[in-house]
Amino acid sequence: MDLSRPALTAKNLSCSRDERLLFSGLNFELLPGQLLLLEGSNGSGKTSLLRILCGFRDADEGELLWRGEAIGDSDYFSEMAYVGHADGSKRELSVAENLRFALAINSPGHYSIDQALQKVRLSGFDDNPVQTLSAGQKRRLSLARLLITHNHLWILDEPFTSLDKGGVELIENLMIDHTKQGGMVILTSHQDLSLQHLDLQRIHLDTCH
């Protein structure tokens, strides 16, 4: 992998919702090992931008390139993973059952299920139904999914919601490890991050008009 070439390039993106312009003329380049933090007030289009990056909706204008190709023509979707507001786990299934299903519909990644659970400090919860977990534990479970599947780019929508101090630190360490291995992270957050040792880009969406 060429570390000096941008992996993800956004050119002149714009998005409007219900006749209201959220952002326009948005450009950025994301290099391997970089972290992109999207900031902005409520309703400034952070989640909309993430959903465009996930391919759930189309941008009104502009294009997204993955290693120089339009994302639809490239292997972008097999190299990215998304954790949104909703956990994406089934309440009635156990922790291990949820992760095994995630593994079955994606390519396997660096870590085994046991290793990933250890990393997010959920080992021993394998057989607990997800509905018995606390909100913070559910969040950590959805982040464990990032570890067991193959991906270079993490797209995280408010990953720190409902996490305690230890949890926030844990996620930050996971992001540091991921970027050290040449991975990339795009996230939105209202919290101040203590990520000094990271190659951090910030985009303020309120200014993108």
Next chain:
Amino acid sequence: MSLTSAFLAIVRRDLLLAFRRRAEMANPLFFFVLVVTLFPLAVGAQPNLLQTMAPGVIWVSALLAALLSLDGMFRSDFEDGSLEQMLLSRHSLSILVLGKIFAHWLVTGVPLMLIAPLLALFLGLQDTAMSTLWLTLLLGTPMLSLIGAIGVALTVGLRRGGMILSLLVLPLYIPLLIFASNAVERAASGLPVTAQLNILLAMLSLAVVLTPWPTAAALKMSVN
């Protein structure tokens, strides 16, 4: 074969979920039994009338029971974000959707199929029509899940999609209802039913091939 394993994984997951929510899953079956058993009470002691009506009663009840079960097909996946994760899977959504439809049929269609002969007996349907009734249900109930899936996928994003769902799906069920109950009626009077069964088989093959694709497209639209 990772595609097959993804298909099997989703079928297994949905069966497991159905097992853990079995009270909810038993509702359509209960409804089916209830509607069919209420008919003799309302119609009164007229065995001949009940016998004539049996194919229609069973098929209409099966159709309504299936309609009742449809709404749950994608609802929870839509709400808890599982659907988004499926969209981002490396496999095509159509395959995963086909797996979900298959699981839905196993959970709702197959129990109807198993209990229907008993109810047919109860209504006094002729023995000669029994195997035909069973065959039409075998060919017809998967179609109820397949065609219904398109409607559910279109309405899953709406808060109160139930009414629209019935309006969308019922007209598409009507050909199935006509051919299936007609086949059972003919069998009851000792007439050949090959033509009706062939048409049902053709409709089923068409539905298996054609419905997963628009369902997947509609789900993508609903997630948007």
